[in-house]
Amino acid sequence: MVQEQKTLLAAADKLKEYKIKNTPQRQVILSYLMTSHDHPSIEMIFNYVRGNGFSVSLATVYNTLQLLIDNNLIIEIAADSGGHMRYDYFEVPHYHVICVNCNKIVDVFDDKYKKNEEHARLETGFQVFNSQYEVYGLCPECQKKLSEEA
Amino acid sequence: MVQEQKTLLAAADKLKEYKIKNTPQRQVILSYLMTSHDHPSIEMIFNYVRGNGFSVSLATVYNTLQLLIDNNLIIEIAADSGGHMRYDYFEVPHYHVICVNCNKIVDVFDDKYKKNEEHARLETGFQVFNSQYEVYGLCPECQKKLSEEA
């Protein structure tokens, strides 16, 4: 069985696990998010689905992503200063380091920041579902580029 | 001297400190963010400025906020599921606990989460400017409301 089919099945399993009705569009979108590590934008997801021979509309991409967010399967990242949201599968907790110059997003797989969730619960009385941490700065490439310009 | 004038002067000082040209609009917007703890939206800021007898346009509010963000004086929070950004003065590090039901934002003044910035720097080589942490959950009021409905 080829890799593509495997990840489609893995996505189907995940949908069943979360009691989300399975459709081809949802399967492809989720499998893309589960395997890609490029924090895609809406547009990238839309193109990916069509590029793989499935029909899809923008409305469906938006609806599906909202559904996955509501189920805490993915998170939304406000990285792009151009107002483009980016999406990321979030089974394994990690945080994002974002370049304010080129908008690159780097994953750091360390979940220490999650420890604050318990503190937040005690402090506020909230029932906590999730949390996310973002670091903003200049990536090594942009540091070099900008120092050369100066 | 009345409180309002004091905070306007404080805002003017802050602008000078950051070498940002002082204008009435910027002074009022910054002073509002410095003193209010309600994480206002664009619309709230716009109404506040006009309501205090200053002329302002939406474009100016957007421009000013972007300027303050670029100077790390304030941060942008993607709290409102309706796509409304919220803004917060960020001199004292703290994180936000956000209710996914009513969009309420609660401040928690604990900067432990900031410790991860050093880790991010070592891990990625980024030059780190800032970081923010958000916790998502249900506030006590919405917990009660939703359990009564069920």
Next chain:
DNA sequence: TACTATTCGAGAATGATTATCAATTGCGGT
């Protein structure tokens, strides 16, 4: 006070997101 670069502001333009609704489809029950 005069100069100049910067900022302001009203409205237009843009573009991402949401709404609409008829046609289609997944899926539990028979």
Next chain:
DNA sequence: ACCGCAATTGATAATCATTCTCGAATAGTA
């Protein structure tokens, strides 16, 4: 395996937050 129906899809229109434009007004400086 088939039915029936609730849920989903998708093309398009509608909405609305944000950005752009550019002439007028203004802040800071000498």
